[in-house]
Amino acid sequence: MIKAVIFDLDGTLLNRDESLKLFINLQYDRLINQLGHMPKEKYVSRFIELDRRGYVWKDKVYTQLADEFNIIALSPEDLLSDYIAEFKNCCVPFSGLFKMLSELKSENLFLGMITNGYGQFQMDNIETLNIKKYFDTILISEWEGTKKPDAIIFNRALERLGVTAHESIYIGDHPENDVKAAQSVGMKAIWKRDSQWNHVDADGIIDELSEIPFILGELGTVDKRW
Template sequence: MTILRKLPRAAGIECIIFAPVQPRNKTDIFFDLDHTIWDFEKNAEETLMELFDTYRFCNLGIHGPDRFIETYNRNNHRLWAMYHHGKISKKELREARFADTFRELGIDPKLFPSSFETDYLRLCPQKTNLFPHSHETLGYLKEKYTLHLISNGFNDAAQVKVVKCDLKKYFNTMVISELVGVHKPHPEIFHYAVKHANTDIAKSVMIGDSLEADIQGAQRVGMDAIYFNPCDATVPEYVTQSIRSLDELTRLF
């Protein structure tokens, strides 16, 4: 692994630029789960659409599910970022995301039915929408490399997702931040995952959609990283390798 140069510190993280991944030097590939393999946005939207009708939210003055889902997604992303940085707890995240959504829509949060959250937590992880080429790509890579998961999601939901989507067969280890006690991009979770996988940093590569959690987090410990960028967002200069579709990995490795 060749370090080319360092970028100035940004948001407290020193970003190190690496040469493109050299597959012949790798034995282990670490994947993020949500937003990289499991299509969080699509699965959440399907669940919220169903529950919006079940709970008759139109009667509360929310005219159609689109605005509700858009507002929820914005609040959920904000609260997950706070959770990743240890600013709120799992309980606070789950309590706030729908309450804040109701409040932003001009509805008293006290009117939000507590059973809605319970139903959402039960139904959403059972959805099986994956990003295109997930199974084909993981099957191909498993024949040549040892695969692992590192997820900032909650353990109970993550376990359901990998079983329902028949993903468990691809991964030798699965590291969940909730169980480790630290979240990506904290270096400790990467060191823990590598040790748990019985490999080392130089032989490993991280693949994920989050520039901060997956790419910068991996780079901070000296691990190569590939940015999963299905929406074709602007790629920062410290990202030396990015893909828009998972099947591109079958040509890289």
């Protein structure tokens, strides 16, 4: 019987693509006096391209942007500071997030989160989404000194929740860092479909967060009909 459900954050609970688009558009508007010499559309599209869906930290992104677009009124460090301070105000949750978490908690399931990234930055986003209260443990790679797909961070989450791998399910959007990594420590893994990949060998696949209670039932983990 499943006792715990552990989640990824970006691309699973947080709609990072939409959050990033919102942020970078607002950043351009907020700093238009320093950035207005270039078209907004070019600034936004190039930022998103260089960001590589969050796998490139923004110090490198802003250094490249400053060089390409001849940004001299603000340094890359200034732009990075703005990103760190303001991104949390642009966090967009996936539809059905709060209802799904409430339903799982009502079943007395332990909930955990494992996310790669910088500690305070990710925690600020979690708190802005107003979901910290649902989780029994949250592991952020910087603070843990290890990151997905390393088995250490998954086993550490299980230990903190007091459950075994076979009593737990992991839900994430990345085929390697989430699905395969969770399966490698003995957990079942549900893939939240992402158009970047065509096929993932997961124990279950969802498109919407609202599907999670149903798929847990299908996997024989929760005897509940919502």
